[in-house]
Every structure is written in structure tokens, then in C-alpha cells.
Amino acid sequence: xxxxxxxxxxxxxxxxxxxxxxxxxxxxxxxxxxxxxxxxxxxxxxxxxxxxxxxxxxxxxxxxxxxxxxxxxxxxxxxxxxxxxxxxxxxxxxxxxxxxxxxxxxxxxxxxxx
Amino acid sequence: xxxxxxxxxxxxxxxxxxxxxxxxxxxxxxxxxxxxxxxxxxxxxxxxxxxxxxxxxxxxxxxxxxxxxxxxxxxxxxxxxxxxxxxxxxxxxxxxxxxxxxxxxxxxxxxxxx
Numbered sequence: 001x002x003x004x005x006x007x008x009x010x011x012x013x014x015x016x017x018x019x020x021x022x023x024x025x026x027x028x029x030x031x032x033x034x035x036x037x038x039x040x041x042x043x044x045x046x047x048x049x050x051x052x053x054x055x056x057x058x059x060x061x062x063x064x065x066x067x068x069x070x071x072x073x074x075x076x077x078x079x080x081x082x083x084x085x086x087x088x089x090x091x092x093x094x095x096x097x098x099x100x101x102x103x104x105x106x107x108x109x110x111x112x113x114x
Numbered sequence: 115x116x117x118x119x120x121x122x123x124x125x126x127x128x129x130x131x132x133x134x135x136x137x138x139x140x141x142x143x144x145x146x147x148x149x150x151x152x153x154x155x156x157x158x159x160x161x162x163x164x165x166x167x168x169x170x171x172x173x174x175x176x177x178x179x180x181x182x183x184x185x186x187x188x189x190x191x192x193x194x195x196x197x198x199x200x201x202x203x204x205x206x207x208x209x210x211x212x213x214x215x216x217x218x219x220x221x222x223x224x225x226x227x228x
Contacts, residue, residue, distance in 0.1 A: 004157070040220050041220055042118075042204055042218035042219050042220045043158070043216075043218040044218070045215055058215065090157055090158070092158075102148070102160040103150075103158070103216065105158045105159070107156055107157050108156075
């Protein structure tokens with residue numbers, strides 16, 4: 001059982017470049033989300049989705065786009081990378097239902113923007 | 115607005131000593147509270163969660179946490195630290211109802227020395 005799979009694990013970009021971080025889950029979870037982790041700030045929610053075709057903004061959405069065409073996949077797009085987007089990115093999924101459902105996290109993507 | 119404060123970004127204990135990681139929250143409604151653990155180069159894993167069923171919550175790996183409404187606290191404890199407990203620990207809060215947007219604390223890095 002793979003769980004939540006993120007690719008790539010590491011990425012270096014130049015300012016202004018674009019890229020897509022991939023996230024896939026095989027648990028048939030309705031909810032998926034993207035977080036970024038920065039030192040001393042914990043994890044902050046970027047975007048989330050409660051089902052295919054439905055996405056919404058989290059706490060820090062600027063500079064990022066998402067779409068959810070299937071239940072399994074939830075890619076995160078950086079259209080024009082900036083140094084402020086240097087961070088570790090985590091994708092997570094969980095079942096719909098009560099708000100106490102636990103999140104399953106991927107192993108993260110470490111992104112550096114030069 | 116909800117928030118989470120973790121007191122102490124770094125905690126160091128001896129192997130076999132008590133582990134105490136502090137978490138205080140603010141929420142205008144009864145919250146759901148979580149502790150997640152992150153081992154090096156991995157995503158977060160759920161340690162335990164409070165869902166109002168019982169104020170003392172037992173989690174995995176011998177950890178437990180007590181919800182104290184009067185103190186707005188949800189401190190994490192373990193009677194005897196093991197070397198394998200060295201990791202970063204995150205407290206998180208979510209509102210009941212709807213998509214569970216988790217608000218994370220900044221994290222506490224636990225070091226365990228022989």
C-alpha cells in the first residue's frame with residue numbers, strides 16, 4: 001500500500017521558472033491538501049480539495065495553483081517561482097467525515113528557488 | 115481565530131527521563147486537537163488526537179496527552195524517553211465540522227541523549 005506519493009523529492013529552480021509538484025494517493029480519500037513547512041513556522045496550508053473538481057485556498061495560497069481532476073491526484077503548480085517559495089512541501093490526504101480524521105502525509109518535496 | 119503555541123522550539127532529555135512537550139491553543143469553539151511526529155526526512159504521522167470523548171488521550175509509542183480546558187492546554191508526555199523518540203513534534207488544532215483545516219504549531223524538536 002503506497003499511501004501518499006510525492007514527486008520529485010528534491011528540486012532546484014531559478015527565479016521565474018515554473019514547475020508542478022505531483023501528489024497521488026491510493027486510499028480513495030476524498031480530501032487532499034498541500035502544506036509548506038518553514039523553520040519556526042510549522043506547516044501552513046496552501047490549498048485543499050474536498051473532492052474531484054473542488055478546490056479552495058488555504059492560509060498561504062499566493063503564487064500557487066491547484067486542480068483536482070481525479071480523486072487520486074492533486075498537483076501543485078508554481079507558475080513563476082520566487083525565492084520566498086523555497087520550502088519543504090507536503091501533500092496530505094484524509095477521509096471525508098468528522099473533522100478529527102487523521103491526515104496521511106507524503107514524504108515531502110524539498111524545493112530551492114535561486 | 116484559532117491558534118496553537120508550542121512552548122520551546124528545542125527540548126533535550128536524557129534517555130529514560132520524562133518527556134514533556136507543551137502546547138496551548140486558542141479557539142472560540144470546542145476544538146479537535148492533535149499531536150503529530152516527524153522523523154528526519156519523513157512526512158508527519160499522527161501520534162494521538164483529542165475528540166472530546168476523554169480528556170486523557172493515549173497514543174502510539176507510549177505517548178499520551180491531557181486536554182485541560184481551563185488551561186487551554188494539550189501537553190504531550192511520555193514517562194521514559196527512548197533514543198528513537200528523537201524527532202520533531204507538532205501540535206495542531208482544527209474546528210469541528212466541514213473540512214478539517216489544521217492549524218499547526220511551530221514544532222518542538224526533541225533530542226534524547228544517552
